[in-house]
Amino acid sequence: MTPPLVAVLLASALTVPGPPATYMPADKQGFGTARQSESPVWFTLGRDGLNEVFYPDLSTPATRELTLVVDGRAAANARTEPIGRLRYRQVFRGPGWQARLTYTTDPSRATVLVDVEFSGRPADVRVVFDPNLSRDGDDDTAVDQPDALVARDQRAASALVADHGITPVSATTGNVVQTGELRLRGGRTTLALGFGGTPEQALTTARSSLVEGFPRHARRYDRGWEDYLGSLERPRAADRDLYETSMAVLAATEDKRNPGAFVASPSFPWAFGSDREIAPEFGSYALVWPRDQYQVASALLAAGDTRAAHRALDFMLDVQQQPDGHLPQNTRVTGEPHWTNVQQDEQAAPMLLAWLLGRTDRDTLDGLVRAAEFMIAQPDAPFTQQERWENQSGYSPGTIAAEIAGLVCLADLLGRVGDPRAARYLGIADGWEARVEEWTVTSTGPFSDRPYYLRLTKDGQPDRGTTYNPGDNHPTEIDQRAAVDPSFLELVRLGVRSHDDPVVRDTVRVVDEQLERGRFWHRYNGDGYGERADGGPWNLGHGRTYGRTWPIFAGERGEYELLAGDQGAARRRLADIASAANPGRMLPEQVWLGRGTTSATPLAWTHAQYVRLAWSIEAGEPVERPAVVACRYAERC
Structure with a gap:
C-alpha cells in the first residue's frame, strides 16, 4: 500500500504541509555502518527500503525513510538479501519491472550510498525522501538546489544526489518530505545521501562520495568488517553467518564519537516512534543501558574483543552521577541521562564486568565503590525502584542475584590490592544471600504446592497476597504470588544458587508451565508490553496489549542447561535463537507465531545472548559466570 504522505506528494508538485514527524516500524531487515571510525553514519532497512539513518551519533536519527516510486506507486515488500556483513541488497518487483537496490556507506565520510538497478519496461522512477534531522523532523527546512534534495535544521543538514542527476519535484513545509525524479542511464544510477553541519557541507560530502564510486566504497566497507571478524575466533556450535552478523551488529551498536x-537498538518500536505523549522525544531504544551494555560487553569479551569490553566499562563509570555515584537508567551516547529511574542490577553491572576484565586500577575501584555505596545505602536494600523489566519496584530475585554477585566481585577485586573494605562488602552480600528465599519464594502460591520464586514481591513477604497492577495496559491488579519470571535463573548464572537447588528446579517447572510457548518464554504472567491481539502496535491507554515471547530466554535457559550437564539441550537453545532471525539475519526483541514482531530489531541483547551461549557451549559452562561467587555460594569450592 502506498503510504498516505507519498500519495499526496505524487498527486501534486505543489508544496503541502507535512504531518507530524514519526518513525518507521521497528522490525528492521538490515542495519549497517562502516567499521571505520571516520564515517559517523548508520543506516537501517525496513521492508520498503531505507529507513532511519543516524547522524552524527547513534542516539540521533537524521532521516525517516527513502522510498523508490515507480509510475506513481511506492515500491514495497522488498526481499532483503545479505551480501556481506552488514551490507544488503533489496529486490522490489512491480508490473513488468524489477528494481535492485544495494546499500553501503562511505568508510571515509558521513554518506549512505544506494546503487539502483532498474530493469523491465520503461517507467517514471522517482524517490521520496523524508529527512528527520537532529531527532526531530518537524523543524526541518527544504533548501532550493537544482540537482539535489537538500534540507537543514539549526544543527545539521542532509543532501541527496545522484550520479546521473536528480530533478527536484516537490517538498513539503514543516515536516519536510522531498520528491525527486531519477535520471537512469542504462537502467542504473547511484544515490548518495550525505550529511554535514550545513547544506554546503552535506552537498560536498555526498558529491565527494559519488566521485569515488559505489564499488570502491563497497570494497572498503567489506574489508573493514572482514578484518575485524578475521581478528577473532569463531565457536564451532554457532551458525557462521548468523554468528558473524551478530558480532558485527554488536560492534556496530557502539557510537564512533563516544x-x-x-x-540497545537502532529502532523505535510502537509508541516510542509515534506517540509524543509517551515519548516526547523519540529515540528511546537508541540509548545506552548499563544492563544491555553488560550483556553486549560480556559477549564481545567472550569472542575475544577485550578492548571493546574495556571501553564499555569505562563508559559506565564515566556516566556515574554526582554526588552519589549511581548509574542512570539510561543515557544518550554522549552520557546525558534520558530516563532517570534507579535499577539496582545496573549498579552491579560494572562490578560484574570489571571482575571479568580483572580491573584493579584505582580509578576503576573508586568508581565501583561509589556504585556499591549507593546500592547498599538505599532504604530497604536490596529493594529496587525498578527491576530489569523497568516497570515495577520490589524485591526481585534476578536483581538481588546481580547485587550479591556484584558485591562479591567487587570484594574480590579490592582484596587483590589489599583494600580492607572487601570484608564489609562480603558481609553485606552474605546477609542478602541468606535472605533471598525469605524475600522472594512463596509456599502459598497458586502454581505449586512446593516453594517457588516469584517475579518480585512488593513487600518482601512472598506468602502474603499483596496485589499490584503489572502495567502496560493490564486491566486488573494481580496477586504477587501469581506472577513468575525466568529472571530468577540469574541466581544460577551468577553463582548464587546451584542448578540443582530444589527451589530452582521447582521454579523451572512452574515457569515452563506458565510462560513457555514453543521455543521461547514470556517475561512474566500478565505482561502487556507487546502488541494487540491482532498484532497492532503497543500504546498506553489504547486497549489491551500482550507481551510476546523473548528469544533471550532461550539463551539464559541454555546457560542453565550447561550447568546441569545437558550440552545437547544448550545446542538446541542456540538453534532456537537462530530460528528467530529474519532474512537480513537481524534478531528481534519478541517473537509471535514463529517470527519476529515489530518489536525492537535488531536487539543487541538478543545478538549478545546468541554469541555468549555459543561460547559457553564451547567452554562447557557459562563464560561470564563469576567463579568467585559460585565458589562462595553454589559450589563450595
Whole structure:
C-alpha cells in the first residue's frame, strides 16, 4: 500500500504541509555502518527500503525513510538479501519491472550510498525522501538546489544526489518530505545521501562520495568488517553467518564519537516512534543501558574483543552521577541521562564486568565503590525502584542475584590490592544471600504446592497476597504470588544458587508451565508490553496489549542447561535463537507465531545472548559466570 504522505506528494508538485514527524516500524531487515571510525553514519532497512539513518551519533536519527516510486506507486515488500556483513541488497518487483537496490556507506565520510538497478519496461522512477534531522523532523527546512534534495535544521543538514542527476519535484513545509525524479542511464544510477553541519557541507560530502564510486566504497566497507571478524575466533556450535552478523551488529551498536557507548537498538518500536505523549522525544531504544551494555560487553569479551569490553566499562563509570555515584537508567551516547529511574542490577553491572576484565586500577575501584555505596545505602536494600523489566519496584530475585554477585566481585577485586573494605562488602552480600528465599519464594502460591520464586514481591513477604497492577495496559491488579519470571535463573548464572537447588528446579517447572510457548518464554504472567491481539502496535491507554515471547530466554535457559550437564539441550537453545532471525539475519526483541514482531530489531541483547551461549557451549559452562561467587555460594569450592 502506498503510504498516505507519498500519495499526496505524487498527486501534486505543489508544496503541502507535512504531518507530524514519526518513525518507521521497528522490525528492521538490515542495519549497517562502516567499521571505520571516520564515517559517523548508520543506516537501517525496513521492508520498503531505507529507513532511519543516524547522524552524527547513534542516539540521533537524521532521516525517516527513502522510498523508490515507480509510475506513481511506492515500491514495497522488498526481499532483503545479505551480501556481506552488514551490507544488503533489496529486490522490489512491480508490473513488468524489477528494481535492485544495494546499500553501503562511505568508510571515509558521513554518506549512505544506494546503487539502483532498474530493469523491465520503461517507467517514471522517482524517490521520496523524508529527512528527520537532529531527532526531530518537524523543524526541518527544504533548501532550493537544482540537482539535489537538500534540507537543514539549526544543527545539521542532509543532501541527496545522484550520479546521473536528480530533478527536484516537490517538498513539503514543516515536516519536510522531498520528491525527486531519477535520471537512469542504462537502467542504473547511484544515490548518495550525505550529511554535514550545513547544506554546503552535506552537498560536498555526498558529491565527494559519488566521485569515488559505489564499488570502491563497497570494497572498503567489506574489508573493514572482514578484518575485524578475521581478528577473532569463531565457536564451532554457532551458525557462521548468523554468528558473524551478530558480532558485527554488536560492534556496530557502539557510537564512533563516544567510544564504549553501545545502544540497545537502532529502532523505535510502537509508541516510542509515534506517540509524543509517551515519548516526547523519540529515540528511546537508541540509548545506552548499563544492563544491555553488560550483556553486549560480556559477549564481545567472550569472542575475544577485550578492548571493546574495556571501553564499555569505562563508559559506565564515566556516566556515574554526582554526588552519589549511581548509574542512570539510561543515557544518550554522549552520557546525558534520558530516563532517570534507579535499577539496582545496573549498579552491579560494572562490578560484574570489571571482575571479568580483572580491573584493579584505582580509578576503576573508586568508581565501583561509589556504585556499591549507593546500592547498599538505599532504604530497604536490596529493594529496587525498578527491576530489569523497568516497570515495577520490589524485591526481585534476578536483581538481588546481580547485587550479591556484584558485591562479591567487587570484594574480590579490592582484596587483590589489599583494600580492607572487601570484608564489609562480603558481609553485606552474605546477609542478602541468606535472605533471598525469605524475600522472594512463596509456599502459598497458586502454581505449586512446593516453594517457588516469584517475579518480585512488593513487600518482601512472598506468602502474603499483596496485589499490584503489572502495567502496560493490564486491566486488573494481580496477586504477587501469581506472577513468575525466568529472571530468577540469574541466581544460577551468577553463582548464587546451584542448578540443582530444589527451589530452582521447582521454579523451572512452574515457569515452563506458565510462560513457555514453543521455543521461547514470556517475561512474566500478565505482561502487556507487546502488541494487540491482532498484532497492532503497543500504546498506553489504547486497549489491551500482550507481551510476546523473548528469544533471550532461550539463551539464559541454555546457560542453565550447561550447568546441569545437558550440552545437547544448550545446542538446541542456540538453534532456537537462530530460528528467530529474519532474512537480513537481524534478531528481534519478541517473537509471535514463529517470527519476529515489530518489536525492537535488531536487539543487541538478543545478538549478545546468541554469541555468549555459543561460547559457553564451547567452554562447557557459562563464560561470564563469576567463579568467585559460585565458589562462595553454589559450589563450595
